[in-house]
Amino acid sequence: MSLDTPETSTPASARPFQVDLRGVVDLLSRHIYSSPQVYLRELLQNGRDAVTARQKLPDAPAGLLRISPVTDADPVFRFTDNGVGLTATQAAELLSTVGRSSKRDEVLNLRREDFLGQFGVGLLSCFMVSDEIVVRSRSAHGEAPIEWRGHSNGTFSVRELSEAEAAGLPVGTEISLRPRPDDATLLSPARVRELTERFGRYLPVDVQLEQGDRSWESVTIPAPFLEPVAAGSAHEEAQLALGTELLGARPLASIEIVVPGTETRGIAYVLPYAPPPSARQASRVYLGRMLLDERVEDLLPDWAFFVRCVINTDGLSPTASRESFVNNEALEYTRTEIGNALRRWIMLQATTAPHVLSGLVSVHQLALKSMAVHDDELAALMLPWLKIETSAGDTTIGEHLERFGELRYTDTVDEFRQVAAIASPESPVVNGGYVYDAALLRQIPALTGQSVTRIEVSDELDSLEAPPLHERQLTAAVEARAEEALTTVQTRVSIRSFQPADLPALYVADQAVLRRIERTKAADIAPGLWSQVISTNDRLLTGKNSGEGERDVRARLCLNWSSPLVRRLAELDDPLVFRRSIELLYAQAMLAGHRPLTTTDRALMTGALTDLVQLSIGLGDQNPTD
């Protein structure tokens, strides 16, 4: 069927949509606004906008918003402003038409930046707490004062007030609400104070609350996050107090954020504790100094999880719920600029306040590493402060490079654990296995010109020499005895010589090393032509192939033939002492390599320890454990 109107039909007259106000209020309260408490935010916002509109006229007084909560003596809530006011025509048109707003640019149909409202639905939020809204207003443009009454059943009336009726009504607007019994607490003095302070504490107009004794108390204070502060000033204290309230602890530092492009400014507080890396810090955000939300999620870049911000913006667009921003180019730009401000601050600390940076690094290592990986400039400044684990203990990249001039690292934690025990103290190995570490270490040559080498476990264990030929018979017998001792944990045993000599055993799980051990074993058995064939073949091997399957590449215990303890064990005749000692060496090598112990491993270790203790105190013959 065509959507065009058939020529023969009678032209239909255009009629306006009917709006079911109850449905709209239900939509607002259940699906747009998070809670009925936003009635106060919407009133504050309308009052603030009316004051702004009046300030554009000559001789406007300073803006003033006054709120009288519901009390036992007076069950009506009143909100007054000394703003621009409304004429009868404006009231009929603007207050009574859902979606009509005076605050949009007529041509662009966009929010005008000096106003907070734009959607033309805010006043309806009062129907979430009251069945009737009464507006009495006197326009700054002259004309008779008016009274507009709107009902939640969708009807309204508007009338001009006589001067007698409007006696004492100044230019501006007064909104009265009589709360539904269930909602009365939302309009009570305590809740009204709490909500006014939360939403409107930093508004650029004076907001006053009526007290029990009919006096007025101002709740507005200067926003401590909008001005640069002098060190040691009361203003700085107020700024830190706000950060302490926000984080629950005194911030490590405060970083000024200024994004002129979207009229955004505020403070990023550095958390004094490390949050989980996945936890994106939500920002407390004000729009035109009115609270938008305590937890706006998308204003910071992902990596900025070490700060929490308090921000005010005049240039970003709120969604209709006024609890988050429209995800547009301006938001994207602001997010990037906030990221740049954080980066600039870190760089400044690196050059002017290294102690601040080192404090920051000790708490927020991971966030900083994640930033440095994608940012050469930042990496150059941050690298010296970043902590690393080395076979000679924990240190920083800067200290390590200063001491050793070069850096050798493993790609994984597992590799590190296997080589850490045998790395020489003159050339320690760095653990590049923690998140971002290897990627950062690889940046060093380009940034500082210093040498960085990735090492392989197999290269480090290259010095695993087979015992001399004349001792092979003895070592083969020890290997067999030791392997028998370890049958429950199915671990092979090889004897090799390596440094340091005081390390009796090494647990080897690296496949390349295991292949090499197997190779030397085959070469030992088949000297001459066969050993050449095998070594040529090994050079060609880069991964798994059919020949490899025949080799035994199970993890194994490497006993150190250079260790006096192992040599002493080789001479030991007592089978129980030998077995228990081998079991203990196995457990010790597992623990030194940070390998998790299985139940069998633990049972083996406990049994060995118990027996050795019993044997050493002379109980061995009476009660060995098995």
Ligand SMILES: Nc1ncnc2c1ncn2[C@@H]1O[C@H](COP(=O)(O)OP(=O)(O)OP(=O)(O)O)[C@@H](O)[C@H]1O
């Ligand atoms: N206190 C007031 N003084 C003067 N005019 C007002 C006042 N409150 C509301 N108005 C007029 O009524 C219109 C509709 O108000 P409403 O709160 O429903 O929407 P809005 O403020 O324009 O937009 P939003 O839905 O985004 O809050 C306003 O655009 C304004 O012209």
